Amino acid sequence: VSEPVQAAQLGERVTAALRHFLAGRRAGLAELSADLVPAADAIIDYVLGAGKRMRPAFAYWGWRGAGRPDCDAAVTAAASLELLHACALMHDDVMDGSETRRGQPSLHRRFAALHDAAGWGGSPDGFGTSAAILLGDLCLIWSFAMLRGCGLDEAAVHRGMPVYDQMCTEVTAGQYLDVLAQAQRATAVETALGVIRLKTAKYTVERPLHLGGTLAGGDPALTAAYTAYGLPVGEAFQLRDDVLGVYGDPAVTGKPAGDDLREGKRTVLVALAAERADTGQRALLDRLLGDPALSADGVAALRKMIAGTGALAEVERMIAERVAAGTSALDAAPIDPAAGRALCELAVAATARAG
Amino acid sequence: VSEPVQAAQLGERVTAALRHFLAGRRAGLAELSADLVPAADAIIDYVLGAGKRMRPAFAYWGWRGAGRPDCDAAVTAAASLELLHACALMHDDVMDGSETRRGQPSLHRRFAALHDAAGWGGSPDGFGTSAAILLGDLCLIWSFAMLRGCGLDEAAVHRGMPVYDQMCTEVTAGQYLDVLAQAQRATAVETALGVIRLKTAKYTVERPLHLGGTLAGGDPALTAAYTAYGLPVGEAFQLRDDVLGVYGDPAVTGKPAGDDLREGKRTVLVALAAERADTGQRALLDRLLGDPALSADGVAALRKMIAGTGALAEVERMIAERVAAGTSALDAAPIDPAAGRALCELAVAATARAG
Numbered sequence: 149v150s151e152p153v154q155a156a157q158l159g160e161r162v163t164a165a166l167r168h169f170l171a172g173r174r175a176g177l178a179e180l181s182a183d184l185v186p187a188a189d190a191i192i193d194y195v196l197g198a199g200k201r202m203r204p205a206f207a208y209w210g211w212r213g214a215g216r217p218d219c220d221a222a223v224t225a226a227a228s229l230e231l232l233h234a235c236a237l238m239h240d241d242v243m244d245g246s247e248t249r250r251g252q253p254s255l256h257r258r259f260a261a262l263h264d265a266a267g268w269g270g271s272p273d274g275f276g277t278s279a280a281i282l283l284g285d286l287c288l289i290w291s292f293a294m295l296r297g298c299g300l301d302e303a304a305v306h307r308g309m310p311v312y313d314q315m316c317t318e319v320t321a322g323q324y325l326d327v328l329a330q331a332q333r334a335t336a337v338e339t340a341l342g343v344i345r346l347k348t349a350k351y352t353v354e355r356p357l358h359l360g361g362t363l364a365g366g367d368p369a370l371t372a373a374y375t376a377y378g379l380p381v382g383e384a385f386q387l388r389d390d391v392l393g394v395y396g397d398p399a400v401t402g403k404p405a406g407d408d409l410r411e412g413k414r415t416v417l418v419a420l421a422a423e424r425a426d427t428g429q430r431a432l433l434d435r436l437l438g439d440p441a442l443s444a445d446g447v448a449a450l451r452k453m454i455a456g457t458g459a460l461a462e463v464e465r466m467i468a469e470r471v472a473a474g475t476s477a478l479d480a481a482p483i484d485p486a487a488g489r490a491l492c493e494l495a496v497a498a499t500a501r502a503g
Numbered sequence: 504v505s506e507p508v509q510a511a512q513l514g515e516r517v518t519a520a521l522r523h524f525l526a527g528r529r530a531g532l533a534e535l536s537a538d539l540v541p542a543a544d545a546i547i548d549y550v551l552g553a554g555k556r557m558r559p560a561f562a563y564w565g566w567r568g569a570g571r572p573d574c575d576a577a578v579t580a581a582a583s584l585e586l587l588h589a590c591a592l593m594h595d596d597v598m599d600g601s602e603t604r605r606g607q608p609s610l611h612r613r614f615a616a617l618h619d620a621a622g623w624g625g626s627p628d629g630f631g632t633s634a635a636i637l638l639g640d641l642c643l644i645w646s647f648a649m650l651r652g653c654g655l656d657e658a659a660v661h662r663g664m665p666v667y668d669q670m671c672t673e674v675t676a677g678q679y680l681d682v683l684a685q686a687q688r689a690t691a692v693e694t695a696l697g698v699i700r701l702k703t704a705k706y707t708v709e710r711p712l713h714l715g716g717t718l719a720g721g722d723p724a725l726t727a728a729y730t731a732y733g734l735p736v737g738e739a740f741q742l743r744d745d746v747l748g749v750y751g752d753p754a755v756t757g758k759p760a761g762d763d764l765r766e767g768k769r770t771v772l773v774a775l776a777a778e779r780a781d782t783g784q785r786a787l788l789d790r791l792l793g794d795p796a797l798s799a800d801g802v803a804a805l806r807k808m809i810a811g812t813g814a815l816a817e818v819e820r821m822i823a824e825r826v827a828a829g830t831s832a833l834d835a836a837p838i839d840p841a842a843g844r845a846l847c848e849l850a851v852a853a854t855a856r857a858g
Contacts, residue, residue, distance in 0.1 A: 263686060270793075274598075274600075285675045302661060310648075313648045318535065324633075327637070
């Protein structure tokens with residue numbers, strides 16, 4: 149029944165499942181009020197427009213890893229994670245005041261621009277913020293509905309829901325810890341690693357695999373193997389993101405150069421640099437990190453300083469170590485061989501990317 | 504098996520169910536990180552602290568109306584609506600920039616004060632906003648989990664979930680339409696009535712009744728009766744809220760006098776006043792409505808003007824008409840008699856209150 153499903157092809161099937169689900173939701177909103185149609189279209193643009201579909205890929209291969217055949221219902225279940233992720237991004241951009249996302253204006257900026265162009269009353273920014281909060285809430289609500297109605301049998305959905313619930317709780321808790329760490333200007337490497345474990349490693353890799361495996365009725369040994377693979381690979385994914393947030397090419401990442409520096413993100417890379425900095429380097433870091441008006445020269449100075457402490461090389465070493473640990477955990481695991489190969493390729497693709 | 508459950512007693516059982524559920528969630532967050540405990544405690548304070556428990560009451564009596572006996576699982580299912588409501592209030596207060604809720608500082612103000620007192624870095628307001636968005640998200644996620652794990656059998660939960668999903672979608676869509684109406688400075692009575700139908704009538708009364716009735720396995724005639732009762736009673740509930748937002752006693756409502764006027768809310772009361780105003784009255788309304796610095800004298804002038812147009816008396820007439828229509832819909836309906844009496848009392852209590 150099953151044949152190897154290539155990554156690109158899977159991504160297209162995920163997008164098709166989202167397109168189908170969201171068309172139904174758009175019709176539902178249109179029935180309530182014609183004024184809701186632009187809001188539905190904004191969600192559709194946002195969700196279908198871009199994205200690496202990482203979480204659906206891990207959820208899908210989590211299902212396949214249990215030895216279950218390819219099927220559209222599993223793809224739909226996996227695709228529901230993309231709606232949760234849309235909520236996380238919309239709310240995150242409001243919290244960070246981010247102007248752009250994936251190379252486009254962020255959702256709250258889009259609605260602020262709409263308000264401005266229409267010449268409505270009150271504050272455009274306030275309207276943009278409200279719209280992004282509410283559209284994010286809708287995406288979160290709909291992610292539950294999409295998973296529930298994925299087409300797998302009731303018993304499977306019933307098994308999967310607690311995993312999904314835990315995943316939603318963890319990513320939200322991780323976001324809160326991240327906001328708290330920024331506020332407390334935490335510089336400990338351990339704090340930064342704790343945040344990325346919840347916010348990324350569990351959320352992006354481990355829990356999607358658990359969800360797919362649990363929907364498939366996989367046993368505890370499979371769950372344990374997914375953890376042994378997922379946590380290090382997920383950490384490596386975020387560490388790559390942290391490196392790209394400082395050293396990435398804006399043309400590839402879709403974000404302004406050095407955006408994380410301007411935002412003052414407390415990443416592992418920054419924490420390592422702070423730990424290893426001499427007095428002069430530390431003074432530079434304290435002065436420039438989190439400066440919203442940070443210039444191109446300032447970005448260049450911080451890049452040089454962070455590399456100069458050895459923090460960049462250390463993070464690259466940590467990435468390589470984690471990818472090796474994660475992929476070697478697959479060797480002895482009770483995972484379907486085709487899924488094992490796909491997970492090995494995903495680990496490399498997720499951590500060697502340029503954007 | 505069943506005996507009449509008094510309103511106060513039901514409210515206490517709802518609170519007890521929430522206390523029990525949230526204690527489990529607090530323990531779950533504490534396991535993830537000790538830094539999450541204050542966030543869990545803030546949610547617990549917020550949810551257990553106050554509230555009329557209106558939506559759980561309607562959901563509970565929706566269950567009983569189908570002839571099903573009192574049971575703790577039905578109370579727990581009903582209580583889950585209070586977590587959805589907590590999300591709506593937390594996010595609403597961020598969007599409106601409200602300083603207070605139920606006589607206490609709003610959640611985002613509480614976290615801003617915490618940030619301020621701790622002397623953390625960055626903006627206290629930004630931290631407060633982020634915390635309120637994320638804690639609201641957690642409440643929304645947890646409401647699904649509480650309903651799913653309420654203790655009713657799987658088939659009942661499976662029946663109820665689409666109703667719950669629709670309810671969540673409608674209230675969020677209604678909030679968006681409300682924000683849009685404020686931005687567009689909409690003054691049409693029809694627009695204001697459309698918003699309160701989604702935002703309040705369906706959300707506060709009709710859908711909770713449908714949820715309870717559907718969990719109980721009620722038939723389409725019961726659902727239709729709940730709509731015939733729920734929509735007018737729900738509209739009357741919001742119309743009472745609108746009157747209290749302008750004429751309410753701060754000591755009873757927990758909100759500053761004339762708060763809705765200061766916020767510039769586009770209520771049915773205001774829309775009627777605008778429609779009936781003469782040139783001078785209209786100029787006063789346009790000048791003062793939505794002025795964030797509106798003085799006590801300004802509030803008094805607007806109160807007098809709105810009553811002077813006859814809008815206040817008209818809204819009182821609309822409330823009475825809707826309560827009569829809703830309660831008379833109960834007479835011929837296939838509803839358990841004890842539940843019918845309770846719904847009649849609830850309609851009066853919800854629309855004759857002073858705060």
